[in-house]
Amino acid sequence: MPSPAPTPRRVGRPRSAQADAAIMDATRAALVEVGWGKLTMGYVAARAGVAKTTLYRRWPNKGELVVHAVAALFDELELPDRGSLRGDIEGVVISFARMLQRPETNASLMAVVAESTHDPLLREHIREAIVDRQKHLVLQGRERAQARGELPPDAASSEENERLVDLIFDVIAGAVVHRTLVSAEPVDEQWAEAFTTLLLHGLVAASAPRGRGEGGSEGGYQDGSA
Amino acid sequence: MPSPAPTPRRVGRPRSAQADAAIMDATRAALVEVGWGKLTMGYVAARAGVAKTTLYRRWPNKGELVVHAVAALFDELELPDRGSLRGDIEGVVISFARMLQRPETNASLMAVVAESTHDPLLREHIREAIVDRQKHLVLQGRERAQARGELPPDAASSEENERLVDLIFDVIAGAVVHRTLVSAEPVDEQWAEAFTTLLLHGLVAASAPRGRGEGGSEGGYQDGSA
Amino acid sequence: MPSPAPTPRRVGRPRSAQADAAIMDATRAALVEVGWGKLTMGYVAARAGVAKTTLYRRWPNKGELVVHAVAALFDELELPDRGSLRGDIEGVVISFARMLQRPETNASLMAVVAESTHDPLLREHIREAIVDRQKHLVLQGRERAQARGELPPDAASSEENERLVDLIFDVIAGAVVHRTLVSAEPVDEQWAEAFTTLLLHGLVAASAPRGRGEGGSEGGYQDGSA
Amino acid sequence: MPSPAPTPRRVGRPRSAQADAAIMDATRAALVEVGWGKLTMGYVAARAGVAKTTLYRRWPNKGELVVHAVAALFDELELPDRGSLRGDIEGVVISFARMLQRPETNASLMAVVAESTHDPLLREHIREAIVDRQKHLVLQGRERAQARGELPPDAASSEENERLVDLIFDVIAGAVVHRTLVSAEPVDEQWAEAFTTLLLHGLVAASAPRGRGEGGSEGGYQDGSA
DNA sequence: CTCTAAGCGAGACGGTACGTCCCGTCTTCCT
DNA sequence: AGGAAGACGGGACGTACCGTCTCGCTTAGAG
Known part of the structure; x- marks a missing residue:
């Protein structure tokens, strides 16, 4: 199952894989520190050294981001x-x-x-x-x-x-x-x-x-x- | 231990038991309607026909209120x-x-x-x-x-x-x-x-x-x- | 003009003159400490060693109290x-x-x-x-x-x-x-x-x-x- | 002193000049309508068609806002x-x-x-x-x-x-x-x-x-x- | 010398506004 | 096009006072 996706558009600058990893790490770390309820997108972004925009470009909201990180x-x-x-x-x-x-x-x-x-x-x-x-x-x-x-x-x-x-x-x-x-x-x-x-x-x-x-x-x- | 249960010397206007009950009911009803995440103190208060301050006079925050209501x-x-x-x-x-x-x-x-x-x-x-x-x-x-x-x-x-x-x-x-x-x-x-x-x-x-x-x-x- | 007021009712416990003085003093002191904007009735009452009710029994609101004290x-x-x-x-x-x-x-x-x-x-x-x-x-x-x-x-x-x-x-x-x-x-x-x-x-x-x-x-x- | 006025390096979205003007106008209008004492940030914001946060982003409190508007x-x-x-x-x-x-x-x-x-x-x-x-x-x-x-x-x-x-x-x-x-x-x-x-x-x-x-x-x- | 109407302390109440925090979106400029 | 920065509209938070309302207790004058 290499890539059933029909060519997902390859125009412009590609997304940074580095950012991706940093966000996942930051999310998990933040969960440990403050728990779900007080976890804020701004904090995750800051901790990952990334702009909030970058988070939202990948996941539509807090829930999805965290589930992804936990799964x-x-x-x-x-x-x-x-x-x-x-x-x-x-x-x-x-x-x-x-x-x-x-x-x-x-x-x-x-x-x-x-x-x-x-x-x-x-x-x-x-x-x-x-x-x-x-x-x-x-x-x-x-x-x-x-x-x-x-x-x-x-x-x-x-x-x-x-x-x-x-x-x-x-x-x-x-x-x-x-x-x-x-x-x-x-x-x-x-x-x-x-x-x-x-x-x-x-x-x-x-x-x-x-x-x-x-x-x-x-x-x-x-x-x-x- | 001079007095076993010294009548706690209640002074000032006593808390309304009516309000207490109305709040508990409103909280549970609100939980059903909107769930924990979207439950707001303001809404609970309004639904209970009570001021927001009355909620906070009894429970220090949303969490305690809900635990109490659920328990x-x-x-x-x-x-x-x-x-x-x-x-x-x-x-x-x-x-x-x-x-x-x-x-x-x-x-x-x-x-x-x-x-x-x-x-x-x-x-x-x-x-x-x-x-x-x-x-x-x-x-x-x-x-x-x-x-x-x-x-x-x-x-x-x-x-x-x-x-x-x-x-x-x-x-x-x-x-x-x-x-x-x-x-x-x-x-x-x-x-x-x-x-x-x-x-x-x-x-x-x-x-x-x-x-x-x-x-x-x-x-x-x-x-x-x- | 000794007393045109038609006998202002003399039943019940009379108002405490002591409280009156304490309130005036407390009001002026509070004005010095915190100014009008932050002056609170609760604070004046506490400082005068008096209940808030006692203030409101004498003056209808903050403004009147302060004017009276200043005048x-x-x-x-x-x-x-x-x-x-x-x-x-x-x-x-x-x-x-x-x-x-x-x-x-x-x-x-x-x-x-x-x-x-x-x-x-x-x-x-x-x-x-x-x-x-x-x-x-x-x-x-x-x-x-x-x-x-x-x-x-x-x-x-x-x-x-x-x-x-x-x-x-x-x-x-x-x-x-x-x-x-x-x-x-x-x-x-x-x-x-x-x-x-x-x-x-x-x-x-x-x-x-x-x-x-x-x-x-x-x-x-x-x-x-x- | 390497740079005398180094172009303050504006990054991010700039503040809306429109909002600024609307807030000033709304503040003055509100002062006329209700006076200082009853002027609320919420009302000014609403009248200016602006979020309350936008007010606080510019002035730290009611006082500063009004002084600015009056000056x-x-x-x-x-x-x-x-x-x-x-x-x-x-x-x-x-x-x-x-x-x-x-x-x-x-x-x-x-x-x-x-x-x-x-x-x-x-x-x-x-x-x-x-x-x-x-x-x-x-x-x-x-x-x-x-x-x-x-x-x-x-x-x-x-x-x-x-x-x-x-x-x-x-x-x-x-x-x-x-x-x-x-x-x-x-x-x-x-x-x-x-x-x-x-x-x-x-x-x-x-x-x-x-x-x-x-x-x-x-x-x-x-x-x-x- | 009791009775009783008011005063009083305490504190809960319904409200309103506060100033803060975060959300998720939007510009703007830079790479 | 992606990304960093950060302003934006919006909504809820928990707090602070307002002025009002019970409570139960105290007190001085009228009967």
Whole structure:
């Protein structure tokens, strides 16, 4: 996919790539310093050594600029193969948490999400730039686990499949985000292990064929010892 | 400590309780209409039929006003006894989700949380007003389940106990919030059921005595059919 | 004229004379400190150790309060008989200037006059409280000079008489005020003497019967030496 | 000193001269309509068809704006040569009074002066913008009269000279201002003539060599008839 | 010698204007 | 054409006073 864009006009002086990078850096730095609410275009521009005009030539408003700057941070999320489902989950939990604990991400993610609650375009923007990117990791991990025989293969209905992936994604991302940003407690190895244990057992049940799942409630905690 | 509650000696004209209520209502209504970002003190005041100064006499700024207005919404969260752990979990998930889906909560919660990422006082405010209030529900549900024999009694170490409650809280609240606000998908009965199933199995494992928890990873999905 | 007021009601607690005095003092002190523009009722009240209500119970607004406080200062103006018209003029000039140089008067007079330029009621108030009181001194001095034979007796027309008194008053008060407040130079003995000399010669001409007055322009300065 | 006046290197969008003029006009109009006390920046801005910020970009506060607007009015003061000292004095008196009677000047001058009583910078501002400009007229008139032989040439001491000019200035300006603003009576031809007569005789005496001036007090009013 | 109408301190109230900050747009000149 | 500089129209901010309005307490004179 080299360049489907139909020749984007090449007249006049080209945009400075240097400016671009400086702006991204300045935006992230400013987010750390003052947060979304007090972040001003003027300050970003000044810090980047650039005129305000230059910002507006690239992004239509504050929101877009910040989302753009934040989204890039999510690119580094990866899912190294640790050989087991448990290992993979713990890995992603810890690496996701590590990212969220960096102040620029911390401050930015929630700010951007909050802004999105009454801005559908921004919400779509976030979905593309952040959510889908992360969801891909869940899929990848699941496939590996299935290959290893740790999880049953895909259900018949692809719709049901997607629902399951979405659920797992919301549980993992939700728990990590909530602990980091709302409870404001660190996601350390201990927490990651406990969470993984919880998830792992749930996963097995959730992935099992329908009609069996609700067994948990009756079985009680004596279940395992039988 | 000479006087236990010495009648705070109110002098001068007392604050109007009417105004207080009108402001809270106006704030929530305004949040629905325009969202956090465009909510203005002037508009809230006008809508409440009150002078802007009256707002500032009670709350030092927009943030505090909104947190206050939003926090009250969390008071209505309850945990009706549905007779089983599964029922209780589904109940709280759905009622929490229902609350989050109401536009005023939707817009406000994240906004307020986002604001808190660089405002420790606000963060403490949130913890008191919202987080602790919710955590209480988790405790309550767990006690009921223990009484019913659905979950094992408290672990020996109270520290470990607290860790577990915190974990469960982050998982429930996180998943619901994430699905509602980030994934922007509805929390319907179907999702609540699937989530509950997942959580239920995880819960049993997580609540079990240490040293057994990690069994899940090896056992695989064939576990149940053995 | 002992009390034409038809018994001004004597029920209830009478107004505190102490408060009255404290308010007047506080007002004048505040005028010195911050000037009219920044003088606030709250500050005057606080400084007088009195509630704002107490101020408004006595004067309907800031303007009236200040005029009242300032007018009292003019009461002390007197015209001691120095035995000659020249002496009397120098005396009044210096004592008037001395009053104007006191910071509370300095700041207040112009402020009040300025305020009066678009407030006819206040203007009338000033005329009664300040202007007429001063004009009386001019009349008194003139009568003494006439008695001494330094000035001709009143003209036939009383209207013309009044015009003359007004003119003299405007010249004296105007010159002193202008030097003090606009030119912002001190009215010392030297200036007072020079001004008196100027006025004295003018006075003789102005007081002379009509039809002769314009002689000055032709006569030139050689006039006296002839 | 490499560059004597290096072309101040104007960068960025220049200030709109149109806006400048509109603001001055609006300020003067507003002064007439509502007076100093009720003049608001918002109203001036609206009337000028300009944003409030544009006002504050040019003047730091209401006071400076108004002084600036008013000072310009004094530019039109001139001293047309009427051929005689008497004529010149009457001319300047009447044209000065005419200016003061215009409502915008009326309201503004005193307000600005009042404000200056506790603001040394403003006072200096006024001196430069208004007082010095007027004093120049006195000098000019005196020189003409000296050339015509109506007044004696400058005294030996230049210091004494300056004192005399200042005195005359305070008398003329003071009398006109006082009559207009404090006594609140019109300066008509009749008053101007009477005042001029008074001043003219005083002038001759005051301009005469020292040691003779005080003669007036003894001579009495019979002086002229001898 | 009580009763009671007014005075009083305190401070909340509805308002108006302030002067500031930032937004996103627009000129102007320079590269 | 891009970019730096900065003025512009606009909107909201949070503050400061205004003059009014409860409150509950105090106080002196009328009954």
